[in-house]
Amino acid sequence: MAYETIVGRTREDLEKFGTTACGYIGKHIVGTGEDAHLTTPVKIDLLKPHVILCSGKRGSGKSYSIAVVLEELLQLSEQYASKTAAVVFDPVGIYWSMKIPNEQQVQLLTKWGMEPKGYSNVKVYVPEGLKESYEKAGIPVDQTINLSVREFKPDDWALAFNLERTGEFAITLEKSFNHLMEGGSFGLDDLMSKINDDPQASQHVKNVLSNFLEVSKSWGIFSETGMTIKDIVKPGELSVIDLSRVAGESWGVRNLLAAWVTKQVYDNRVIARKEEELAKVENREPKSVFPLTWLVFEEAHNFIPSDKQTASSEPIKIIAKQGREPGVSLVVITQMPNKVHQEVLSQTDIVISFRLTSRDDLNALHAVMQTYMQEKLEKVIGDLPRMPGAAVILDDNLEKIFTVNIRPRISWHSGGTAVIG
Numbered sequence: 001m002a003y004e005t006i007v008g009r010t011r012e013d014l015e016k017f018g019t020t021a022c023g024y025i026g027k028h029i030v031g032t033g034e035d036a037h038l039t040t041p042v043k044i045d046l047l048k049p050h051v052i053l054c055s056g057k058r059g060s061g062k063s064y065s066i067a068v069v070l071e072e073l074l075q076l077s078e079q080y081a082s083k084t085a086a087v088v089f090d091p092v093g094i095y096w097s098m099k100i101p102n103e104q105q106v107q108l109l110t111k112w113g114m115e116p117k118g119y120s121n122v123k124v125y126v127p128e129g130l131k132e133s134y135e136k137a138g139i140p141v142d143q144t145i146n147l148s149v150r151e152f153k154p155d156d157w158a159l160a161f162n163l164e165r166t167g168e169f170a171i172t173l174e175k176s177f178n179h180l181m182e183g184g185s186f187g188l189d190d191l192m193s194k195i196n197d198d199p200q201a202s203q204h205v206k207n208v209l210s211n212f213l214e215v216s217k218s219w220g221i222f223s224e225t226g227m228t229i230k231d232i233v234k235p236g237e238l239s240v241i242d243l244s245r246v247a248g249e250s251w252g253v254r255n256l257l258a259a260w261v262t263k264q265v266y267d268n269r270v271i272a273r274k275e276e277e278l279a280k281v282e283n284r285e286p287k288s289v290f291p292l293t294w295l296v297f298e299e300a301h302n303f304i305p306s307d308k309q310t311a312s313s314e315p316i317k318i319i320a321k322q323g324r325e326p327g328v329s330l331v332v333i334t335q336m337p338n339k340v341h342q343e344v345l346s347q348t349d350i351v352i353s354f355r356l357t358s359r360d361d362l363n364a365l366h367a368v369m370q371t372y373m374q375e376k377l378e379k380v381i382g383d384l385p386r387m388p389g390a391a392v393i394l395d396d397n398l399e400k401i402f403t404v405n406i407r408p409r410i411s412w413h414s415g416g417t418a419v420i421g
């Protein structure tokens, strides 16, 4: 039977909140193969925090679909928008185009009764030192990011550079770092001088660390003072942290940046949540506010991999496990769910999956769901009609699995397949 569904909204919440604050993401697909046709709308709950996994093969529609969810967040009514924010960590460099109307699929949009629109509340953030490189590539930059060196613990640096944490490189770095932390603000050059002045460190260790710190400088995100999280996360806005022009091999900096933002968002929400509760009890408006935030990780297997620890691993795991209470949502996008850390998969309450063929990746989805649904999932994924945007949705809140055609985007999608010509 055809029915309107609100993915992620439990039956109790549906009774309590009705259909407020949900986003239109597509239509049910009924039938398979040639007989497949679209029926009633599918919406998604944007009121409560969720952990969403979006998986599927290359070019299957993952980024496109999550942009659809983000479009819906961006057009929440003022009452909700003023309390909601989103951040996307974008190593591919495709979300900035949400600023531009989707003039390339006008016909499709018309068929769906929709019109192209660009979003002025999408803001693009890039590492300060690389601004020019983005502008040359035609990416519109709204603001640059610079973070204080103090914000990162020696452990973060060790992870960013793949140093063994009890080895001599990490220990030398930690010693100088801790010395400087006792004083005022400092930059990478101060850290380097401190290391060079260390009588116990060998020349070899100094050379290696100096090399690492030179690399960090080239990332262009560190400064002595740094900005605060409220400069980046703002109510009613989507902050695109475009990491596409960062030197390809250095996941270290992407992970460090993601770690900082994720941790700050979590800490600020924990504080805000306490104040919100208190204000409720005292029947007044909360004094400090910080929006309920959605954190989106493109190519998530690089931020929270299954087989090793990165600087962003721990902060993201905390969101997956404890984000519900303070109100932080997590969206992980990957071609390879098998390569995303188990602790995130097991906390997922909504899966949006396109075609997946590898056995390991299908097995990874099993980790998300109850046993009785596993067989069904494989069949539903196998039967997915071959039209763009056809996906399986698995909703742990409703204990349901169904197929959906994700609606066309209102804003421009810049992640399409390249064609010669």
Ligand SMILES: Nc1ncnc2c1ncn2[C@@H]1O[C@H](COP(=O)(O)OP(=O)(O)OP(=O)(O)O)[C@@H](O)[C@H]1O
Binding pocket: 056, 057, 058, 059, 060, 061, 062, 063, 064, 065, 335, 388, 389, 390, 405, 406, 407, 408, 409, 413, 415, 416, 417
């Ligand atoms: N719901 C949809 N409606 C219409 N076209 C779609 C839809 N979803 C995806 N497409 C088309 O499929 C193309 C590929 O989608 P997308 O870039 O999201 O793939 P992806 O899964 O993110 O791939 P990759 O793993 O390479 O990043 C889009 O450029 C678009 O043309």
Ligand SMILES: [Mg+2]
Binding pocket: 062, 063, 064, 415
């Ligand atoms: Mg993509």
